[in-house]
Each structure stands twice: as structure tokens, then as C-alpha cells.
Amino acid sequence: MNGNGESVSQVDVELTGYLDGELTAEARQALEARLATDGSLRARLDLLAGAKPAAEAFDLLLAEAPEERLSAILDATRRARPTVAWWRRRVVAAAAALLLIVIGAAIGFGVSHLINPGTVEVAEPANWRAVVAEYLALYTDETLAAIPDDPALRTTELANVGAKLSLHITPEDVALPGMTLKMAQLLDFRGMPLAQIAYRSTSGGPAAFCIIANGKPDIPVTLEQRDDWNIAFWNADGLGYMVIGRLAPETLESLATTLRTRDL
Amino acid sequence: MSESSHDAVRAGLRAHLARLWRYGLVLSGSRDAAEDLVQATCLRALERAHQFTPGTRLDRWLMTILHRVWLNELRAARYRRGQGLVDAESALVFDGLRAIEANISAAQVLRAVQSLPEAQRETVFLVYVEGYTYREAAEALDVPIGTVMSRLAAARAKLSALQESKPELRQVKP
Numbered sequence: 248m249n250g251n252g253e254s255v256s257q258v259d260v261e262l263t264g265y266l267d268g269e270l271t272a273e274a275r276q277a278l279e280a281r282l283a284t285d286g287s288l289r290a291r292l293d294l295l296a297g298a299k300p301a302a303e304a305f306d307l308l309l310a311e312a313p314e315e316r317l318s319a320i321l322d323a324t325r326r327a328r329p330t331v332a333w334w335r336r337r338v339v340a341a342a343a344a345l346l347l348i349v350i351g352a353a354i355g356f357g358v359s360h361l362i363n364p365g366t367v368e369v370a371e372p373a374n375w376r377a378v379v380a381e382y383l384a385l386y387t388d389e390t391l392a393a394i395p396d397d398p399a400l401r402t403t404e405l406a407n408v409g410a411k412l413s414l415h416i417t418p419e420d421v422a423l424p425g426m427t428l429k430m431a432q433l434l435d436f437r438g439m440p441l442a443q444i445a446y447r448s449t450s451g452g453p454a455a456f457c458i459i460a461n462g463k464p465d466i467p468v469t470l471e472q473r474d475d476w477n478i479a480f481w482n483a484d485g486l487g488y489m490v491i492g493r494l495a496p497e498t499l500e501s502l503a504t505t506l507r508t509r510d511l
Numbered sequence: 512m513s514e515s516s517h518d519a520v521r522a523g524l525r526a527h528l529a530r531l532w533r534y535g536l537v538l539s540g541s542r543d544a545a546e547d548l549v550q551a552t553c554l555r556a557l558e559r560a561h562q563f564t565p566g567t568r569l570d571r572w573l574m575t576i577l578h579r580v581w582l583n584e585l586r587a588a589r590y591r592r593g594q595g596l597v598d599a600e601s602a603l604v605f606d607g608l609r610a611i612e613a614n615i616s617a618a619q620v621l622r623a624v625q626s627l628p629e630a631q632r633e634t635v636f637l638v639y640v641e642g643y644t645y646r647e648a649a650e651a652l653d654v655p656i657g658t659v660m661s662r663l664a665a666a667r668a669k670l671s672a673l674q675e676s677k678p679e680l681r682q683v684k685p
Contacts, residue, residue, distance in 0.1 A: 259664040267638070267663070269645045295664075298671035304620035305640045308536060312529035317549055321524050324553040413582040460583040462555065464562050484653035485579035510655055 262292050375436045380473040391429045391447040404431040411440040414511045425449045454492030461487040468503045470496050479503035520560040523569035537636045538581050552577040575651050623673050631666040
């Protein structure tokens, strides 16, 4: 993969690594030995060497930066005071999401909780994983068993959900051992897009892989328990991930590690 | 949040505003979007000043925030508004950049890089302009090193093909 779906020759990769001084000593020596005897390889090296864009060209862009306006933008930026139009839209979206959470939680907890002052906590849940766990508690094995297996539809669902997170997700990317992919849907948590990819595990019961654009700092794969759910979660480059199910912690950890290394 | 980390991040932002804007311009191809990206980056960075690890490179931290904002917020927002992404071929990046138009060879380099697919373009920019190592670029873009390598090789192959088809653009090797 090179970001455009087209193939790139291994020779070009090797030569580029050589030009950029990124090959190991061993690989460099092996390549130099081949270069010494292979004229067409040398020609290719020269061609790729000449194609390196000159960094100086980009220096001219620095001179084009609207310094005064950028300085004014920085001066106007204060902590916790969003100022841009599209941030305001997020605030509206967050309010709408909060309402949905309250409704969802009311369904999840039953009406008896509504007359309990404790519902205030529900409106401001601990974090997105708590909300996902509550939401998933509404699923039964039958909920998922009733969804027909339709690979084409799953592909479309994943593509749509992925687009909101600027990810390209295929069924292969999220295929998990012992799990049947059942659906992918886009949810919203406080204005942040949240992808829920649901599975029916062969050992019984629902499980899910969720991704949220939460902008949080990186954290390694971590295990936790919420209600009767086990969860493995991690954060990487502004995206939060979790795998949740009524599965053994070590199973979840291995699923999480599998997904983490797939580089969605 | 400690005031000192907040002040350090604010000072770092001020020192790197032009570089952040340039990264935003390369990613989005639009001056307006580049300004929006700088603004969002200022906000995010100040909100999270306490997460910056003193002793590590503040410029790289800010660049990573800007890239993440681009992926998660602005690019998606542009899709939602139906504006799509800037057609790199149209090279909107040069709108109003008269100084650069006057420098023909630089303009050709910028236009050629801007014509690359986004993933290749951002990788080329970080490694060949900002001086990231492969490993640093892989971390900043959250992709494996192998992906960085194949993006750069594909970019060089494409740029060399552009030069072949227009021999007058051929650069003299240093």
C-alpha cells in the first residue's frame, strides 16, 4: 500500500530507502554490490534520485504565511473557548447526542430509574466505553442472529462508517476469529463520530469493536470490566478503540492486539 | 494544567505558526482551510498543554495535532459540506502566491508534489521537507514504516515520470 491503492515495485522501495539513508548496513551493502554490476539498476537509481522534491521550494510557502492573521488567531485562542463556526456545530451535535444518551439510558435502565435522582449521573456518563457497554446490553444473541449475513451490505456499511472517521475499513480489516460480523453502524457520542461494528461470537452472545474520534492521547491496550462486560481498549493518534464482549480478558486482549496491528 | 506548560505551548505555537500553516496548506490545498487548521491546532494544543512532554520536540507534537485535526474534523467537514477535497491537479495552493509563480522551478516542484495523492504528499512533505526520519513519519502518520517506504517510492516514481514527460522540468542534480 502506498496510499493510492496502486502497486509500487520493491526495487523502487529499496532504492528509495537507499537514497534516503534508511537501509540497514547489510541491505545497503547488498544493494551496492548489485548496483556495481547492474547498469539498468543504476539508471533507475539516478532517475529516482532526480525525482526528490527540493525542500527549498517549500521554503517559499513559509514566506507566504499570513503571519499577522495567524498571530491574531493565536492571541484570540483561549483555553476552553471554541471560536470557529464548525466548533459551534459540534456543540449543537453534542447537545443532541446527550439527549440521545439520556433516552438510551432510560430505555437501558428501565423507567424505575427515571424517578430516581441517580439519573443525573447517566446524563454525564463516565466515558464513552460506559455508554457503549450500556448500549450493547440491549443486544441479545437473537438480535444479531436475526441479521442475515450479507457480505456486500457489510462492505458498504463499513465504508460508510469508516468515511466519517476518515478511515478506510473493509470486512477483512475487522474480521476476527470466532466472530461473525453482523453489522456496522455510525453512532454519535457528544458530537464525536462513533463506529460500532457488531459481531455474534460463536461462543454465544454479542460482541463489538468500536472506534471513536475522541482526540485523546495514546494509551496502550488496557483491560477493564464494566458490569458483566470485559473490555480491551486503547487510543492511538486521536482515535479511541475498544473491543467489548462477554469473553475472557485474554481473548479480548488478543482480539484487540490483532486489530491494533492491522493499521486501519 | 500548570501555567508553565501552557505558556511553553503558547510560545511554541507562536514560533511555529508559519510552519503549521504550510503543513495545513499542503494537506488541504486551500489557504482558508490552512488557517482553520492552525486555529483548531492552537485550541487543541492549549487545551492539552499538560499532555506535552517537556524535552520532546514541541514542533513535532503540534504537527501531529494539526494532522489529526485535519483527518478527524476538517477533511470530514469538507466532505459533509459537499465541497469534496481540493482537486490537487487544479493546484489551488498557488492562488495568490505571486512570489512563487515568479520562481518557475519552485512552482513546478510544488505543483508536482501537490498532484500526488494525499497519503504520498503528506509523507513526502514530512520526510523531504520537514526532515522526519522514516520512523518519525510512521509515528506521526500512524502507519507502519513499510507504508512510509512504499509511499515515498511511489511518489518518487511518479515525480520522475512527470519529469520524463516534460524534459524541460528536469532538475539538475546537486
